[in-house]
Amino acid sequence: MSKIIGICGSPNGKKSTTLFALQKALEACANAGFETELIELCQYKIAGCIDCSTCKKELNCSQKDDFTEQLIPILADASVSGFIFASPVYFGGITGQLKTFLDRTVMFRRNGFLFANKVAGALTVGRSRHGGQELAAMDVIHAALIHGMVVVSDAAPTSHFGANLWSGIPEGLESDAVGIETAINLGINVARHAGK
Ligand SMILES: Cc1cc2nc3c(=O)[nH]c(=O)nc-3n(C[C@H](O)[C@H](O)[C@H](O)COP(=O)(O)O)c2cc1C
Numbered sequence: 001m002s003k004i005i006g007i008c009g010s011p012n013g014k015k016s017t018t019l020f021a022l023q024k025a026l027e028a029c030a031n032a033g034f035e036t037e038l039i040e041l042c043q044y045k046i047a048g049c050i051d052c053s054t055c056k057k058e059l060n061c062s063q064k065d066d067f068t069e070q071l072i073p074i075l076a077d078a079s080v081s082g083f084i085f086a087s088p089v090y091f092g093g094i095t096g097q098l099k100t101f102l103d104r105t106v107m108f109r110r111n112g113f114l115f116a117n118k119v120a121g122a123l124t125v126g127r128s129r130h131g132g133q134e135l136a137a138m139d140v141i142h143a144a145l146i147h148g149m150v151v152v153s154d155a156a157p158t159s160h161f162g163a164n165l166w167s168g169i170p171e172g173l174e175s176d177a178v179g180i181e182t183a184i185n186l187g188i189n190v191a192r193h194a195g196k
Helices: 015-031 067-076 096-104 106-112 133-146 177-193
Strands: 002-006 035-039 080-087 121-126 163-166
Touching: 002 015, 002 177, 015 035, 015 080, 015 163, 015 177, 035 067, 067 080, 067 163, 067 177, 080 096, 080 133, 080 177, 096 106, 096 133, 133 163, 163 177
Parallel strands: 002 035, 002 080, 080 121, 121 163
Antiparallel strands: none
């Protein structure tokens, strides 16, 4: 079965608003018939890329951390057809956790563009109504394009830059109906394209 992986870049574990929204998107992928897998980056110890060049020769890294030991095999699975990269907005961009993860994925580019043509969607959550959700989405989109991935929007009728949510809404993120609609629509659209 084809698989879609959700990557959560929040440090907040189970109380993360980003995790809540990402699960909505992944549920939509599952409803479309895909196997889904959730990777919460806060559960892993991942060091920053040190430009050691090991991965210019092989799909490996000189740093023997959780990315190398645990995540490379999951990410390299040929049945993976799509990714949803999710992050809280930090200073108008993605978290350091997600940036660090994305930098380490350069090995997949250097070893035959192994992510090329896989589908990518961006999901971002900010505390402010207009706190840089779309800018943070661009961080994901830039990385996905550089991998040669197929970046998709949340599609009609909401179609913009993926899923963008507002956690500062007074009644709580669960009541951000507009944002949650973008999360569900992103999941549906990632699945639609991953199935092609
Ligand atoms: C260091 C830091 C920087 C932040 N910068 C922004 C920001 O630029 N814009 C915004 O809307 N929210 C910002 N926030 C708030 C988070 O994006 C918001 O609380 C989000 O819902 C946290 O997601 P999580 O619950 O998944 O961890 C920031 C929070 C932190 C800790």
